[in-house]
Amino acid sequence: MTRRRFQWIACVLAVFFMMPWPAAAKKVEDVETASRFAQAFGGKVQPELMTNALRSVGKTQLHRYKRDVTLEKPLDVRVLGDRYMSAAFSARVKKAGSARAKAEPAIYVLLFQKKADGGLDHQMQHLMILADPGEIASYETMADAEVAARFRKAGADVKVVAAAPVPKPDTPEPVALLSGDSICRGVVGESFIDDSITRDSELMQLLSGYARKEDIPKAVPVVKAGAGSPELQLRVAELEARVRALEGLLANITRKGGNIYFNGVNLYVTNGTGKADKVNGKGNVVIGYGATGSGSHNLVVGAANRFEGFGSVVSGRGNAVSGNCSAVLGGESNKASGDFSIVAGGKGNKARGTYASILGGTKNTAKGEYTSINGQRGRTKGGTNPHFTSEKTSE
Secondary structure: OEHHHHHHHHHHHHHHHHOOOOOOOEEOOOHHHHHHHHHHHHOOOOOOHHHHHHHHHHHHHHHHHOEEEEEEEEEEEEEEOOOEEEEEEEEEEEEOOOOOOOOEEEEEEEEEEEOOOOOEEEOOOOOEEEOOHHHHHHHHHOOHHHHHHHHHHOOOOOOOOOOOOOOOOOOOOOOOOOOHHHOOOOOOOHHHOOOOEOOHHHHHHHHOOOOOHHHOOOOOOOOOOOOOOHHHHHHHHHHHHHHHHHHHHOOOEEEEOOEEEEOOOOOOOOOOOOOOOOOOOOOOEEEEEOOEEOOEOOEEEEEOOEEOOEOOEEEEEOOEEOOOOOEEEOOEOOEEOOOOOEEEOOEOOEEOOOOOEEEOOEOOEEOOOOOEEEOOEOEEEEOOOOOOEEEEOOO
8 A cells, every 4th residue: 555545544534434415404393392392403492483483474474464374284394504593394385365466476584593691583684584385395405504695695693514525636647667677686765766656554553543343442432422423413402491390390399218108298080071060080199009080189098099079089998989079088988979978997888978077886877868877887867857767777
């Protein structure tokens, strides 16, 4: 291998590894995905960023230019340098106020700029509209540099670093080589040796500056945000934004050994309906095993308990609450089916009446409104007046 050829190969390899990768458009299928990429690039949670930008475009086009614009779906997002990104949408445009006007296809490209305090700002004044059929067809293959150039014409300071061209190697001039036929004997003088020939010592000295295969670490270091290709920057920014959101969510939660602590906050458990008395089987706090039921907003503690209705508490084993705002506190096989009723302990007791109560005992039934049984066996109370009658239950 000649010296010039070796140096040329080393130069080409260095340019290849140091050359910046060209930016590429990231295709997206829905507004949510486009918004997620935008927030990731901005490094700040802005859930309404894309929706507000689309709304602003529609209003401005209607009021200022009398255009009725329907932004149908996103096409792609592009990272345009360190401070800008764009989001393109397919659209249908027609003259506002005209029933006969035909909607024509177009592409609307929105520009976003990073703010000093984090997040993105929609650059409303820099809106690219592609309405010519040829431009619409060519947008998919349009380079980021061309998109940036169009925005620069509109006044935005958008710059995209273009990939550096690979330099063409210089063609070495032919040199006169010393023919071996002309050497008969003795030592050849240095002045007769072709300069393009590399000595072994020179080659080894040059190669010593390069890493050997066995010296290259198997673990590839993580690329920091802001380095690498624009797609990699976007991915890193997205992950960092998600980590920041999770850190904010978990700021008041700590763990010590096997315990989890909620510090300085209230814990709300709801079924998602917006109403406390609307049941869907969700919004319950269950502590234990074997619980079943279709109620909502109940506290269930123990084993094999059942819950219906809302706003009730049931604890113990095999107990059941079906009345709203009722309770069974401890015991076994007790039931509170009346609204606002309660059974406290015991076994096999049933509070059927509204506001009925049973305190301990076994196989008692309080079936009348406001009835109460205190620690007995096999009693039944009912009626609507304060003078209750009692009789032996047949249960």
